Each structure stands twice: as structure tokens, then as C-alpha cells.
Amino acid sequence: MAGYRPSDYPAVAVTVDVVALTIRDDELCALMVRRGQAPHLGRWALPGGFVRPDEDLDQAATRELLEETDIPADRLYLEQLASYGAPQRDPRMRVITVAYLGLAPTLPSPVAGGDAAGARWAPVRELMKARLAFDHRTILADGVERARAKFEYTPLATTLCPDEFTVAELRRVYEIVWGVSLDSRNFHRKVTGADGFLEPTGQTTTRDGGRPAQTYRAGSLRLLNPPLLRPNAPPEPPPES
Amino acid sequence: MAGYRPSDYPAVAVTVDVVALTIRDDELCALMVRRGQAPHLGRWALPGGFVRPDEDLDQAATRELLEETDIPADRLYLEQLASYGAPQRDPRMRVITVAYLGLAPTLPSPVAGGDAAGARWAPVRELMKARLAFDHRTILADGVERARAKFEYTPLATTLCPDEFTVAELRRVYEIVWGVSLDSRNFHRKVTGADGFLEPTGQTTTRDGGRPAQTYRAGSLRLLNPPLLRPNAPPEPPPES
DNA sequence: TGAATAGTGTCTATCAGACACTATCGC
DNA sequence: GCGATAGTGTCTGATAGACACTATTCA
Known part of the structure; x- marks a missing residue:
């Protein structure tokens, strides 16, 4: 390692970039901002x-995300x-970005006005077909795959649910994120049988129809x-490059 | 995002730092260099x-590693x-480092003379009790845990074996990295039964003693x-922060 | 009553782990 | 033969997935 004068290092x-995921209208959505300047103006x-x-x-990462949304910090998982650092990923200069994965429950609040030209929750399915700025399509894909993989061996799916939820709502989260359908009965037995996964509130609801x-x-x-x-689906090579 | 003049960004x-692991003398070892200047001189x-x-x-990452070792590039997994970026992790200035995990087979060649004051393969067990420079103890621990976790669902353990190896040698790698002992018979059935994991050479050896x-x-x-x-041991939250 | 969803019981195929047993080498 | 390691066979308990069945609500 060299010294500490500016001329000693390139x-x-x-930057940090955040893949913030939530579920809206039965779709996995990511928070996106529209670029107000070149390069990639409008993307x-x-x-x-x-x-x-x-x-x-x-x-x-937390600061950048809260500048764009109303997500309460205590319901946000980050x-x-x-990190992504291809030499030409930003045409202006060498920029290395540390990407984060964020998960948050669906919120009635729309996106607050940040300093970007516009922001919205966009369905991941559409984004993966669109042209995004820089290498953000790759980062988004990596983030989604990370979430899918972690849902297998962590209870992170609950971070996409409201504070209180039913087993069916939790199952729906898995089905949407994984893009599969799951047997409701086996799912129920599995999640309620895993000690510490779910904590009963003692309440019931009929908001899903049928038996409470x-x-x-x-x-x-x-x-x-x-x-x-x-x-x-096989498990994935989780964290890597 | 701001413009591209130096005054616009902090x-x-x-830097990149590499947790390079190998097995020497039945111990999991990491490649370390001795610092030749402040801060952390001599660590x-x-x-x-x-x-x-x-x-x-x-x-x-590849370049930094090859500057210190004779590992043939085609037998190196990276x-x-x-990434680690606490504001004061380097007292001289703000340094954000992207850490890599490297795995390589045991090689007879000692460490080649790099530009560091010294380099060696050091047992991880000892390193975890020692004072290392900067936050390298944390990075090392994260790298070791990543390797342990990935050995569960990838065939990466073979990257720590020589080109041709026996099932017992592969098992020894698992035992050393995980710090457990495994039933040799169940292990044999499992790895030879996984299609595509191992490719028989048709040769046999008696270097382990006993039946070829x-x-x-x-x-x-x-x-x-x-x-x-x-x-x-439960699976781990693989890649994260 | 019927439609819908919640939740339980049960069967089967598969698999991990334990461990008896056989095979083939060096000495 | 003896000691060592390689490799196979078999049993048992746990689990995933399929799916029949019961429970409780609303319309």
C-alpha cells in the first residue's frame, strides 16, 4: 500500500445502489428512479x-433509500x-458501486418526492425486459436472485408481509417471488412447524374469505x-461475483 | 448523481484484498503478508x-494474488x-476495499518474493487469535465462513485438492475446513453418487495405504x-454484510 | 346449502446417518 | 496372517410431496 497523497492512488x-423489492398488486416490484441527466437521460x-x-x-444505502421512499426504517431489511466496478460502467469516470438488497412490506404510501426526476415501484418482470441505466439490469437480476435464494433458508419472506399476516399471505409472497405455486397444506404445516418462524398473535381474520x-x-x-x-430449482451460488 | 469533476465527489x-485459502499439513491456511510500513507496521x-x-x-484481485504466489491461474478459484468501507478502517484516508475469496490446491512451491516485507501461509486457527492489520480479521472470518457454506452446495472443495485425488483426500478437505469428522462410507456413497461431481481417471493409488x-x-x-x-450446523446467510 | 379458504391426517418415496460386512493392498 | 484403507449393503428415522378429509366462515 502506498502513502496517502491524492497522486498516490487512482x-x-x-457509490451505493439499492435493489429495493416489495410486492404490489401480486407482482414483485423494484424501486426505480428516472434519470434527469446524461448519461442515460430518461432511463x-x-x-x-x-x-x-x-x-x-x-x-x-439506508440514506439513499429513505430519500426516495416512506418506508419506516424499522420495517426495512437491508x-x-x-460490488460492481467494470472500468467503463460509467462513461464519465471510474465509478465503483456497492449494491445493496432491500426488502420492505407493501405500503399504501406512494413514493415521496426525492431529488430524482421521478420514482416508482416497477414490476421486475417488465424491468428485466427494459433498458436500464448503466449495468443496473445486472445488479437488479443479482438482487432478485439473492432474494429468491435467501427465502429458502431464512425467514426473510416475512419482511415483505405486513406486520400481521396469515399463512396464506406469506405463501403468496413465496409464490410471487419464486414464480411457482405451492401446496397450501404442506406449506402451512412446514411454516407453522418451524419453531420461531411465526409468532401467533391470537387474532384471526377473514380478509382472505372462507374460514377465519x-x-x-x-x-x-x-x-x-x-x-x-x-x-x-436447485439452490444457487449465493453471494458471489 | 453529480458531474465528473474531482470536487464533485468525496x-x-x-482496494482489493484477498482471502486466499489452501490446506497445508492438515490445516486450513490463509495467505498473509507482513506489513512493511505504518500503519500496523509488522502486522x-x-x-x-x-x-x-x-x-x-x-x-x-487475481493480479494481487499472483504477485504473492506461484498458484497456476487455471487451478485458482476466485x-x-x-466490500468493507467503515470510515476509519484505514487511518490515513477513506479506503473502501472489495474483498475476494480465493481457493487453491496445496502446492509444493513456497510463496514467491512479492513486494511485501514477507509472506506466508498461516493456519487460520492461529490467525483468528492474532491481531491482524486493519479489519482483516473480520474479512478473514467472513471468507472462511463463505468457504464453509459453499462447500455444502457446490463442489468447490475440489479446488483445494490436487488435480487427481482420492475420495479420502476429498473427505479430508471437508473435515479440515468444517472442523468435523465425517463417516467415510456415507461420504463415499454420496460424492460418487452425485452425477458430475467426480470424474474417474481410471487410475488407482495406494498413497493413502491399504486397499488401492x-x-x-x-x-x-x-x-x-x-x-x-x-x-x-445450520446453513449460513451466505454472502452478506 | 354451496363456495371458499383454514387446517389436519396419512401414505409413499427418498435420504441422511449408523454400522455390518466384504475387498485388496503392504508388511 | 494382520493391519489398514476402499468400497458395498442394509436398516432406521426423518422429511418432502401428494392428496383425502374435516372445520368454519360468508352469501
Whole structure:
């Protein structure tokens, strides 16, 4: 390692970008902002920006996300995804971005007015066919795959549910994120049988129609053992490059 | 995103650091270099350095590693681990590092003379009790945990074996990395039964003593399904922050 | 009553782990 | 033969998936 004068190291900028996922209208959606300047003027991009001198990477990701949404911080799950640093990924200069994965429950509140030209929750299915700014399509795909994989062996799916939810609502989250249909009876037995996954509220609801269903909150379990595997899909190479 | 003049973004340096693991003398070892200057003068650190203007992050990690070792590039496995960017992790200036995990077979060749004050393969067990430079103890721990987790559902353990190896040698790799002992008979049935995991060479060897054992090369399988789970250990939250 | 959803019981194929047993080498 | 390691066979308990069946609501 060299010294600490600016001339000793290459000029580079570091940003964070966030793949923020939620479920709206039975679709997996990502938060996107419309670029108000070149390059990629008018294209959709992941929310993000420069890391400030005094903040940690996690703090920067949280800040950038809250600048664009009304998500209450205590219902937001954030984890680092990966870093992207191809030399020409930003034509202006060398920019290395640290990407984050965010998961949040559906909220009635629309996107608040950030400083971007526009922001919206867009269906991932459409985004994957669209032209996004920079390498954000790759980052988005990596984020979605990470979420899919983590749903197998963690209770993270509950972060996409409201505070209190039924087993059917939780199952719907899995079905939408994985793009499969699951046997409701086996799913029920599995999730209610995993100690610490769900914490009963003692209440019931009929909002799904039919017989009243018990409602639950997310429990304290962090790791699902045994896991809840995707049908017809092998596990994935989780975290990597 | 702002413009592209240096004054528009915070001054920051980006480095790569590599957690390079191998097995030597029945111990899991990591490649470490001794720091030849302040800060942390004389402490052991992960091999790493600045990302150059024209190279990708993966290229930078590969280059830094090959500067310190004789590992043939075609027997080296590298994947991105995570990025670390706490504001004060380097007292000289803001440095964000992208960490990589590297796996390589045991080689007779010692460490070649790089530009560091010294380099060696050090047992992970000892390193985890020692004081390392910067936040390298955390990075090392994350790298080791990543390797342990990936051994469950990928055939990556073969990257720590020589080109041709026996089932017993492969099992020894698992036992050392996981720190457990495995039933040799069940292990044998499992790995030889997974299509594409091992490719028989047709040769046998008696180097382990006893009845001659068949030798194998790594097959083309990328994902182990079903996985080979660690005994008494839950799966892990693989890649994250 | 019928339609809809919640939740339980049960059967079967598969698999992990334990471990008896056989095979083939060096000495 | 003896000791060592390679490799196979078999049993048992746990689990995933399929699906019959019962429970409780609303219209």
C-alpha cells in the first residue's frame, strides 16, 4: 500500500445502489428512479448515490433509500449484495458501486418526492425486459436472485408481509417471488412447524374469505433449518461475483 | 448523481484484498503478508492493493494474488466476497476495499518474493487469535465462513485438492475446513453418487495405504443437489454484510 | 346449502446417518 | 496372517410431496 497523497492512488468514485423489492398488486416490484441527466437521460435506474466521507456503506444505502421512499426504517431489511466496478460502467469516470438488497412490506404510501426526476415501484418482470441505466439490469437480476435464494433458508419472506399476516399471505409472497405455486397444506404445516418462524398473535381474520385464519408476526428465527426449498430449482451460488 | 469533476465527489481510494485459502499439513491456511510500513507496521495483513484505472475488480484481485504466489491461474478459484468501507478502517484516508475469496490446491512451491516485507501461509486457527492489520480479521472470518457454506452446495472443495485425488483426500478437505469428522462410507456413497461431481481417471493409488483407491478429477457439476450438509450446523446467510 | 379458504391426517418415496460386512493392498 | 484403507449393503428415522378429509366462515 502506498502513502496517502491524492497522486498516490487512482481517481475513483464510490457509490451505493439499492435493489429495493416489495410486492404490489401480486407482482414483485423494484424501486426505480428516472434519470434527469446524461448519461442515460430518461432511463430508469436504481436509487443510489455517492458515499459521504463520514458514513459507512450501510448508512449510505439506508440514506439513499429513505430519500426516495416512506418506508419506516424499522420495517426495512437491508443487506450488502455485491460490488460492481467494470472500468467503463460509467462513461464519465471510474465509478465503483456497492449494491445493496432491500426488502420492505407493501405500503399504501406512494413514493415521496426525492431529488430524482421521478420514482416508482416497477414490476421486475417488465424491468428485466427494459433498458436500464448503466449495468443496473445486472445488479437488479443479482438482487432478485439473492432474494429468491435467501427465502429458502431464512425467514426473510416475512419482511415483505405486513406486520400481521396469515399463512396464506406469506405463501403468496413465496409464490410471487419464486414464480411457482405451492401446496397450501404442506406449506402451512412446514411454516407453522418451524419453531420461531411465526409468532401467533391470537387474532384471526377473514380478509382472505372462507374460514377465519390465524394471524402471525415474524418470529425471532434467523435461519430456517431444514430449509424451504424451491420446487424444481436447485439452490444457487449465493453471494458471489 | 453529480458531474465528473474531482470536487464533485468525496476523495476515496478503492482496494482489493484477498482471502486466499489452501490446506497445508492438515490445516486450513490463509495467505498473509507482513506489513512493511505504518500503519500496523509488522502486522500480518491480507494480500491486496489499489485497483488500477484500467482493470476490473476481478482482474485486480487475481493480479494481487499472483504477485504473492506461484498458484497456476487455471487451478485458482476466485469469487467476490463483500466490500468493507467503515470510515476509519484505514487511518490515513477513506479506503473502501472489495474483498475476494480465493481457493487453491496445496502446492509444493513456497510463496514467491512479492513486494511485501514477507509472506506466508498461516493456519487460520492461529490467525483468528492474532491481531491482524486493519479489519482483516473480520474479512478473514467472513471468507472462511463463505468457504464453509459453499462447500455444502457446490463442489468447490475440489479446488483445494490436487488435480487427481482420492475420495479420502476429498473427505479430508471437508473435515479440515468444517472442523468435523465425517463417516467415510456415507461420504463415499454420496460424492460418487452425485452425477458430475467426480470424474474417474481410471487410475488407482495406494498413497493413502491399504486397499488401492480410485482417483478422480473434478467434474463439471457446479451445484450440488441435494447438498452435502455440515453435521450439527445450520446453513449460513451466505454472502452478506 | 354451496363456495371458499383454514387446517389436519396419512401414505409413499427418498435420504441422511449408523454400522455390518466384504475387498485388496503392504508388511 | 494382520493391519489398514476402499468400497458395498442394509436398516432406521426423518422429511418432502401428494392428496383425502374435516372445520368454519360468508352469501
